[in-house]
């Protein structure tokens with residue numbers, strides 16, 4: 001009897017859809033790629049949702065140094081682990097996880113050695129250092145993984161992994177105490193979460209919108225001073241830098257401006273503005289996966305939720321344009 005032989009031919013690996021940027025300033029392309037395998041210390045996750053963030057423009061336009069193209073953006077990712085790389089023992093197949101802005105630290109730089117992973121000199125950022133969440137399957141290092149509570153949907157949890165943690169963490173490190181006045185500048189993807197967190201933290205919240213939309217508040221500086229302006233301002237926006245300089249005067253004594261909107265534009269504040277009232281400015285970048293877990297649990301506990309508009313992965317370009325228009329209410333999320 002002749003032995004049956006397996007058919008000979010190319011071995012076709014499973015493929016997946018990704019939304020990639022081919023070059024700096026290029027348009028989104030939806031392409032098929034071979035499914036990636038997780039290396040040692042990495043997992044592969046089946047992506048369920050990925051938030052669309054203003055910082056994705058760094059990848060789209062190539063304004064962050066050193067990005068290799070084509071690159072898949074996305075750093076607000078929620079999915080389910082479907083394959084473990086070698087040496088991964090503390091995460092399981094089928095476990096629901098997220099990946100945010102903090103995509104892994106090097107464990108060797110001076111900050112990392114002091115446990116200050118947020119300020120790792122070689123911080124990896126999903127969608128910038130490696131392919132992010134605008135795809136059906138994504139590989140991530142274990143030090144980037146966030147456990148996601150069951151009570152949050154994929155589309156709710158995703159924006160909390162950048163917009164959420166950034167506002168939550170900046171506010172809780174701002175020095176503002178319950179009862180203090182906190183102004184949130186810019187009511188977008190970050191701002192609408194900042195307002196909710198600030199409210200649940202027990203601050204008196206003054207929300208200040210952009211440009212003409214803030215016409216109701218004709219003089220925000222005056223409004224702030226009237227409100228007491230004792231503590232922090234949280235500035236979320238590329239468009240508010242000039243406003244933030246002016247609004248800086250609305251800060252009360254010992255007030256602090258927390259800057260969380262990523263841009264390359266200068267903020268102008270005079271020494272007089274800083275010195276009178278001992279005011280300060282501080283930048284704040286997201287946080288570690290453990291901070292993300294704090295954010296998710298706090299949201300679960302208090303009912304803070306992002307308001308989202310969802311788009312399928314195939315419409316990544318449309319979703320991105322919607323986010324960039326500033327008209328989204330309030331966070332755009334891709335669902336796979």
Ligand SMILES: [Zn+2]
Nearest residue numbers: 053055162163
């Ligand atoms: Zn972001």
